[in-house]
Structure formats: C-alpha cells, structure tokens
Amino acid sequence: TLRCPGITPHYIAPLYSHRSGIHRQLPVEKDIDIAFAGNLNHAAHVQRGRLLEKVAALLDCYKVVIASELPVEEYTALFSRARIVFNHCLRGEMNLRCFEAMACGALLFVEAENLEVPDWVRDREDAVFYREENLVELLHDYLARPKEITRIAGNGVALSERLAGEMRL
Numbered sequence: 001t002l003r004c005p006g007i008t009p010h011y012i013a014p015l016y017s018h019r020s021g022i023h024r025q026l027p028v029e030k031d032i033d034i035a036f037a038g039n040l041n042h043a044a045h046v047q048r049g050r051l052l053e054k055v056a057a058l059l060d061c062y063k064v065v066i067a068s069e070l071p072v073e074e075y076t077a078l079f080s081r082a083r084i085v086f087n088h089c090l091r092g093e094m095n096l097r098c099f100e101a102m103a104c105g106a107l108l109f110v111e112a113e114n115l116e117v118p119d120w121v122r123d124r125e126d127a128v129f130y131r132e133e134n135l136v137e138l139l140h141d142y143l144a145r146p147k148e149i150t151r152i153a154g155n156g157v158a159l160s161e162r163l164a165g166e167m168r169l
C-alpha cells in the first residue's frame with residue numbers, strides 16, 4: 001500500500017550491522033562447507049525455502065548445516081566454522097546475516113536480485129551473488145577453489161569492519 005511505483009529507497013548506510021564484539025572470526029577449523037542459520041518458516045520465506053532445499057540436497061557431496069534459533073555463541077561459532085554462508089533476504093535488504101557471515105570470516109552467498117547489497121558489496125570480491133538457476137553450480141565451483149573462498153571471505157571481513165555500526169556512528 002505504501003509503495004510508489006518506480007521509487008526504490010536508497011540509504012546513506014545499511015540499516016543493519018553486526019555486533020562486532022560478538023560476531024567475529026573465532027579461531028576454529030573451517031569444517032563446514034555450507035551453513036545457514038535463520039528462520040525456517042517456509043510459509044513466510046517461500047523462495048528461501050525452495051533454495052534451502054537445493055542446498056540441503058548437497059548433503060551427499062558436502063557438509064551442510066541448516067539451523068534455526070541458535071544461541072548467539074553457537075551462531076557465531078557456526079558461521080566461523082563455515083566456508084560458505086547461504087543467505088536469501090526476505091525484503092531485498094542487506095540483512096543482519098550479510099554482516100554476520102562476513103564478520104565471522106565466511107564467504108557470503110546472497111541473492112543477485114537483492115536491492116541493497118550491491119550498493120555496499122562487490123560481487124565476487126566481497127561476496128558471491130547467485131540466482132536460483134546458478135546457485136548449485138556456484139556452490140560446487142567455489143567449494144572446489146578454497147583459495148578463492150579465502151580471498152573473498154577475507155575481503156568480506158575487511159568490509160564488515162568498515163561497515164560496523166561503531167564505525168558509522
């Protein structure tokens with residue numbers, strides 16, 4: 001009702017930010033290939049649910065963890081252990097998971113159609129932007145190139161430090 005055709009909001013800074021003292025790289029082994037933690041209500045997140053099914057189907061090839069309602073310490077540990085964190089934002093915003101995944105040193109996979117992420121994050125430099133039709137192919141491709149995951153995830157960590165709430169204040 002409140003949307004105006006042809007008008008997309010643009011912000012001078014992302015609306016969200018991770019909590020730097022909590023969401024950070026922990027000194028743990030990267031022993032999870034793909035992780036997701038968040039709302040698993042497929043009725044509210046129809047497209048995310050469909051994409052998570054594709055991610056879960058990779059269990060035969062990779063270590064995949066899909067979780068919900070984790071305490072913050074376990075959430076941080078999960079993302080610190082993950083090589084890749086899958087994300088699909090509900091409203092096309094740069095949501096908290098974007099910041100948290102990058103801050104924890106994981107390679108962020110986020111939907112290419114996102115309205116806000118491209119304003120702050122560079123595709124294949126700070127994160128990887130996927131489409132439904134190429135998600136599985138990109139996951140296979142990047143998991144076969146661990147040095148590329150490390151490079152992009154490192155850029156993501158640096159970006160998350162620059163975009164941290166305390167830096168923007």
